[in-house]
Amino acid sequence: MxxxxxxxxxxxxxxxxxxxxxxxxxxxxxxxxxxxxxxxxxxxxxxxxxxxxxxxxxxxxxxxxxxxxxxxxxxxxxxxxxxxxxxxxxxxxxxxxxxxxxxxxxxxxxxxxxxxxxxxxxxxxxxxxxxxxxxxxxxxxxxxxxxxxxxxxxxxxxxxxxxxxxxxxxxxxxxxxxxxxxxxPETATFHVIAGKKDAAIANLTLLGRQSDIEEVVTKASEKSRSKKDQMTEMFTVKSNRRALFIVLTLSVLQQMSGVIPLTAFVTIIFAMTGSTVEAYVSTIIVGLTQIFAASIAPLLVDRIGRKILLLVSTAACSLSMAALGTYFYLYNNGYAIAEDLQWLSLVSLMLFFVFYFSGFGIIPNTFIGEMFTDTCRGFCSTFSATVGWIVGFGVTTSFGYILLAWGPSTTFYIFTATCTIAFLFSAAFVPETKGKSLLQIQEFLGK
Structure with a gap:
């Protein structure tokens, strides 16, 4: 089933x-x-x-x-x-x-x-x-x-x-x-909320989850907390406050790392490198790199640990952006060595996406499911995502203007600084949650 x-x-x-x-x-x-x-x-x-x-x-x-x-x-x-x-x-x-x-x-x-x-x-x-x-x-x-x-x-x-x-x-x-x-089909949980218990049982039976019928029906029948209560709990419970500080900061730094403008402008960026490789070919290679990273990410999270993976990821992202910024500095200022380093732009972006999607891009979402209490997890998730997206809007909107006014090298050095800040923040404030139950994590955050 x-x-x-x-x-x-x-x-x-x-x-x-x-x-x-x-x-x-x-x-x-x-x-x-x-x-x-x-x-x-x-x-x-x-x-x-x-x-x-x-x-x-x-x-x-x-x-x-x-x-x-x-x-x-x-x-x-x-x-x-x-x-x-x-x-x-x-x-x-x-x-x-x-x-x-x-x-x-x-x-x-x-x-x-x-x-x-x-x-x-x-x-x-x-x-x-x-x-x-x-x-x-x-x-x-x-x-x-x-x-x-x-x-x-x-x-x-x-x-x-x-x-x-x-x-x-x-x-x-x-x-x-x-x-x-x-x-x-509709989910069994909503069928219970809508008062259609028979439909919920039929749904779970279809899915081969007969043993979960009692648990699903009981949990879905519980009265949900209001948004106001969830917001209050987000700030009044110490573990939630600390979790919000960690998740919200990482969400903002994610957007400021430049991943969205890099994804959106990747073809234009490659066209600026002066490489002999066609821009669209480099773009396709980057897309394949993202697929590889997204495929191995689930295997790494539970084996290596969240914090270690986040530290390695943010450090590698920072080095990748520094390398890309350095290439553009050499190329735009007419250094002869830039001719021999055309491969660096493609390799830098490949490494950035590999390490971003292997750690920095997925760990904050994992923390949302682990750090917040059950009663306000949904609201905290939406709130954190909203703040991150607002920052992302600002970063993406300004990207083209900064690229034009300050040049690609300065732009990518800014992303380097952001990833470095993410590394330092992770080292100082992010706890390791691997192998810990939700209750153990929330007790630790509440200390």
Whole structure:
């Protein structure tokens, strides 16, 4: 019966695949919008406008979790996933038919809305649908499915037209919506909340979870705490305050590490290096690197330990950005040695993504599930993500302007400093949670 759970998870993760596709969409698209022969616009866009096109997705992403957070207990988990899929579908249609920047920005907001709704609801759906033995494995597939979507748009985008990139995205969304309509069931937890106990029992039986029926029905029948109570507990309970300090700081530093602008502008960055390797080839290599990192990350977390992995990851990210900044300093200032170091830009970004997605990119999400108390985990997760996304919006929006005003070397040295701060913060404040129960972790944080 575990196979059925895996099948449902794969179908649900088509939406996560779409999130990765949307995040990587700008890499091939921005290059086309700055090419007079490929752009659908009347004029090519500036570097500053490129940053706005990338960052506008945050306007939708920030609001998405709050919409799904309210509706998931009103209309259900499955309808929320369907709503996110509809947002993706409409966004793709809008972007495919866009002829001016205003329409592109509108499409990006809709893409972000779908991303925010699907991301949060996916975690809830898989957490409720999967049995204990395979729940952790299925949840870690979030990163893998997202990076696979990014790889696809990296690989296909350079070889098709601007509109075709979005038509492909709309096709993915259409398949997702069909799967939700005809195959994917509602969760047993929501059936209990809606007073449909028989439907919940039938759902758990289908999933091969007959032994969990009593536990699921009892837990889902408990009255949930209000948002106000969860907010109060976030600040009044010492372990939650300390957990919030750790998770919130790491979430902000994640966004300030430059991972989103690097993902979005990767093709343009490679075009600036002067390398003899085609920019799109380097971009595809980076996409493959992300897939590799996302694949091995779940294996490393429980074997090496959270803190050690986080320290290694942030240190390596810092060194990678320093190397990239140094290459651009040498190249832009006419040093002859830069000609022999063209490989350094690709290797630096490959290493950055390997170590980011192997530690820095996943550990804070792990801490959300381990450090907060059960009664306020959902609210704290949404709050931390919102603050991080707001910072991400600022970083992504300013990236193009900083790149133009200060140059690539200074820009990447800023990311170097951020990753270094993340390393020092992790060494000083982050505890090791490997092998500890949730109660032991929260008792330690409460001391």
């Amino acid at each position: 575990g196979a059925i759970q895996v099948i449902f998870s794969i179908l649900v993760y088509i939406g996560q695949f779409g999130i990765g596709y949307n995040l990587g969409w700008t890499a091939p698209v921005l290059a086309k919008l700055q090419d007079p022969e490929q752009t659908p616009l009347d004029n090519i866009i500036s570097d500053g406008m490129s940053s706005w096109i990338v960052s506008f997705i945050y306007f939708g992403t920030i609001s998405g979790p709050y919409i799904s957070g309210y509706l998931c207990n009103v209309i259900g988990r499955k309808p929320c996933l369907f709503l996110g899929g509809c947002a993706h579908f409409i966004a793709s249609l809008t972007l495919a038919m866009s002829k001016n920047v205003a329409v592109i920005l509108t499409g990006r907001v809709l893409s972000g809305l779908g991303n925010g709704i699907i991301y949060v609801t996916n975690l809830m759906y898989i957490g409720e649908m999967a049995s204990t033995k395979i729940r952790g494995t299925l949840l870690t597939l979030t990163g893998l499915s997202s990076t696979f979507g990014t790889l696809i748009v990296y690989s296909v985008g350079p070889f098709v037209t601007y509109a075709t990139i979005s038509w492909l995205s709309m096709t993915i969304s259409g398949i997702y919506l069909i799967a939700l309509c005809f195959v994917v």
